[in-house]
Structure formats: structure tokens, C-alpha cells
Amino acid sequence: MFIPRNIESSILNLISKFPIISLTGPRQSGKTTLLKNMFPNYQYVSLDYIDNREFAINDPRGFLEKYDKYVIIDEAQRVPQIFNYLQGKVDNDQIMGQYILSGSQNFLLLQSITQSLAGRVAILRLLPFDFSELNAQQLLENNYLTHCFKGFYPSIYDRKIDSPFFYDSYIESYVERDIRTIINVKDLSLFRLFLKLCAGRAGQLLNLNAVANECGISSNTARSWLSILETSYIVFVLPPYFQNINKRLIKAPKLYFWDTGLLSFLLDIKHSDQLESHYLRGNIFENLVIAEMFKTNYHRLQQRNFYFYRDSNQNEIDLMIQNAAKFDLVEIKSSKTINTEFFKGIQYFEKHMPNLIQNKYLIFGGDDSYKRQEVNVLGWKSSSKILE
The missing domain is CATH 1.10.10.10 (Winged helix-like DNA-binding domain superfamily/Winged helix DNA-binding domain)
Structure with a gap:
């Protein structure tokens, strides 16, 4: 069963603007399944397989002649030297969406991209389901x-x-x-x-x-x-x-x-x-709620900045979401019953830094969504609506 992913629209938008798309993320997050479903007409080659890997290592030009355009190269970071040849090929061919690179070792993949393909590749991240x-x-x-x-x-x-x-x-x-x-x-x-x-x-x-x-x-x-x-x-x-x-x-x-x-x-x-x-x-x-915010941010390519706040007196805001010069404040409580104590952090922040606040939220372990003490109370299922 293929479950559609929110990142699909971002990929489709960028594939006409960059010669190379890079999709990274953890192992088993669904990268290969997603790309094969989205681009059934692309050739697919995995450098996890030793014969493909040796071909790319020993004859990179021959490899790129065989896989010359509209290709998904999976686990691309396994052959970092291929990135130098990719640079010359996409510069020469000038075809948008010519290659899609997929990989689970973000460190090695990004290291290769920054060394050889800067400006030629759009980098996206696919994480577990949101x-x-x-x-x-x-x-x-x-x-x-x-x-x-x-x-x-x-x-x-x-x-x-x-x-x-x-x-x-x-x-x-x-x-x-x-x-x-x-x-x-x-x-x-x-x-x-x-x-x-x-x-x-x-x-x-x-x-x-x-x-x-x-x-x-x-x-x-x-x-x-x-x-x-x-x-x-x-x-x-x-x-x-x-x-x-x-x-x-x-x-x-x-x-x-x-x-x-x-x-x-x-x-x-x-x-x-x-x-x-x-x-x-x-x-x-x-962790559940904050990971959901980060996943939604990446899957929808929103590029938001996230922080938390804590001072020396233990006054705390669990999550601050930056909107230009202001912030959405988010408190996160696992209880299914709302307690007035849950609003103390927001009230403290509002008293001392009111000019920084755009919206105020409390996410809790229940289902209902409503407003209380000028704070938007959201059930956990609705948490990512803050980013809409």
C-alpha cells in the first residue's frame, strides 16, 4: 500500500527548476517507494548493488552514458567520485530534472553535493510519516x-x-x-x-x-x-x-x-x-509534537526556525516558531485535562516580552480545540495546523 506524501508537491515544483533533485532522509522512510511511484518513467539504479557500484567507480563516464537522463540514482553517496562527473554532465546537457539522487547517509551525501554540485541541486528531506x-x-x-x-x-x-x-x-x-x-x-x-x-x-x-x-x-x-x-x-x-x-x-x-x-x-x-x-x-x-512540527516543516518546505525558551528561574516555553520578527509560542502538555498551571510559561513570556508574540498555543493530549485565556488550545492531532 502506497501512502501519498506531503513532500510530493515540493518535488514536482523543484524538478523543473534544477537539473538534480536530492532526496535524503533516514533509512526506511520511504524514499525509494516515493520516487518510483512519482516517476515511473525514470530509469532506476541503486549503488547499493555491488555490480552497479563497481561500474560507477571503474567507468564513471560509461555509467553516465548508460544512465544519461531521467534517472533515479539510489544510495548515491556510495560512490562520491561520481558527483564530479555529474557536475560536468548536467552543465553540458542543461536538462532540468535530469537526475534524482537518493540516499540515507546524509553526512556523506551532503558532503559530496557541497563539494561538487552546489547551485545545481535542490535538497529535500523525507522523514517518517507525519x-x-x-x-x-x-x-x-x-x-x-x-x-x-x-x-x-x-x-x-x-x-x-x-x-x-x-x-x-x-x-x-x-x-x-x-x-x-x-x-x-x-x-x-x-x-x-x-x-x-x-x-x-x-x-x-x-x-x-x-x-x-x-x-x-x-x-x-x-x-x-x-x-x-x-x-x-x-x-x-x-x-x-x-x-x-x-x-x-x-x-x-x-x-x-x-x-x-x-x-x-x-x-x-x-x-x-x-x-x-x-x-x-x-x-x-x-518529543511526539515537536518531531511532528519538524517533519511538517521539512515535508512542506516551509523553512521555519524553531527554538525553546528557558531562563535562569526555570520559566519556559516548549516551542517558539519564528514568524519574521515575532513568534508563535507553544506549550505542550501530555495531560488530557487542561490545568491553569499549563498557561504559566506563556503568561510570564507575555508579561516580559509582549512585543515578540504573534500567536499563543497550548497542545495537549486530548482531542478538543478551543480558546482559553486568549490561548488557542489544540488537541494533539491538530498540532501541525499551527504551521498552516
Whole structure:
């Protein structure tokens, strides 16, 4: 079952404006399926296969003669030297939409693009399903805890794979394949521990030195491993907002996972019922909503800037969405019952920085949407409507 993706309109818009489209994202996010469905008349070649890879490595000109136009090249980062030849070919041919490059190792793919194809390629990201994509197919459940546990990877919905089995296999293949390709991790069990420690800090300020100490690795190693997790679309960070822009670059960000199913698996959650009383339920729900905002932002090519706010007195706004010089303020609460305490952060911000506020929102674990104390209260399913 193919589920349409919101990014399709952006791809169709850009393919007539650039000779090369690059679609990156985590493994199993549906890149190949999407491209084959959108462009059935394009040739398809995967550099994951050793014969294709050796052809591209040993005879790049011959490879591009065979695959000369309207081609999807999957796992393109496996042969980085082909990018130099692609540059000359697209410059010579001047055909828009001539090649579509797909890859799951964002670091290697973007490194090759920036070195050889700058200005010739439009870069897009396909992430696991967002709420609206599932909702359009009537696959969005009524209880957010189900999705926190189940996650949003297409295989779980297309092939009805049990989440724990999927994520167990996903981590094995991810660690064995991608991590060893990018960096030399000698002790895989130590890396898995690092991954679990990051999961335990989802939705919290990231103290990388503390993670390194607990894991028994150096701070530099922890920094390197976190960077790989980011470029492989396992985790992302949310920067803090300060009116002094330099402070945004030096204060601790908050850590989140792109997929709450993977996060729940790393936290050893065996069933969605466990989440009801789990000590990190609030953090996991916050992760669910903020990941939804980021996914929607990428899938719809909105290019919004996101921050959080926290001062020395622990006054906090979970999410700030920049609109020119002003911000939409978003508080996120997992409870299905609204409490007046939930509005304290917004009220504090409004009292001290009213000129920065455009809209005020509270996203909670219930279904209803209404207005209270001049704040737009949204059920979790409606959270991405903020970006519409």
C-alpha cells in the first residue's frame, strides 16, 4: 500500500527548476517507494548493488552514458567520485530534472553535493510519516500513546510489522551498516549504550559531558557520535532562544528523536500501556509534537526556525516558531485535562516580552480545540495546523 506524501508537491515544483533533485532522509522512510511511484518513467539504479557500484567507480563516464537522463540514482553517496562527473554532465546537457539522487547517509551525501554540485541541486528531506499523511488514510489512532509506541516508519503501516521487531532490526542494521561506514566504532555495545542514554534524555537539556561520563567515553567521542546520530536522522536538537543571537550558539540545546517508536524501543517500553504511567511520558509526548512540527516543516518546505525558551528561574516555553520578527509560542502538555498551571510559561513570556508574540498555543493530549485565556488550545492531532 502506497501512502501519498506531503513532500510530493515540493518535488514536482523543484524538478523543473534544477537539473538534480536530492532526496535524503533516514533509512526506511520511504524514499525509494516515493520516487518510483512519482516517476515511473525514470530509469532506476541503486549503488547499493555491488555490480552497479563497481561500474560507477571503474567507468564513471560509461555509467553516465548508460544512465544519461531521467534517472533515479539510489544510495548515491556510495560512490562520491561520481558527483564530479555529474557536475560536468548536467552543465553540458542543461536538462532540468535530469537526475534524482537518493540516499540515507546524509553526512556523506551532503558532503559530496557541497563539494561538487552546489547551485545545481535542490535538497529535500523525507522523514517518517507525519500526522496529516496518516490521517488522510484514516491511519491516525485516537490515542497518542499508540503512536508514541508504534512510531511512524512506513514499513510498520505498509507491511504491518510489529514495532518492537521492526526497531530491533532497524538498530541492528543501522549500527552495523551506517555507523561503521561513517566512523570506526570499535565497541558497538558502547555505542548502543550511548544511544540508550540519549533516549533517556529526550525532551531535556543536552549535557553531553554528563552523557560521555556515564558512557565511559571522551567528550570529543560523544560529540562525534551525536553528530552522526543527527546526520543519520536518528536525533535532532532544538536550540534555545536568546535575544542576543550569539548566546543561541553556546547554550545547551534540547535533544529529541525523529521517531517516538524508536525512542520508546530504546527506553525498553514493551507495550503502549506502559506509557500511561511511565516517568518520561511527558517528555515522550513533547518529543511526539515537536518531531511532528519538524517533519511538517521539512515535508512542506516551509523553512521555519524553531527554538525553546528557558531562563535562569526555570520559566519556559516548549516551542517558539519564528514568524519574521515575532513568534508563535507553544506549550505542550501530555495531560488530557487542561490545568491553569499549563498557561504559566506563556503568561510570564507575555508579561516580559509582549512585543515578540504573534500567536499563543497550548497542545495537549486530548482531542478538543478551543480558546482559553486568549490561548488557542489544540488537541494533539491538530498540532501541525499551527504551521498552516
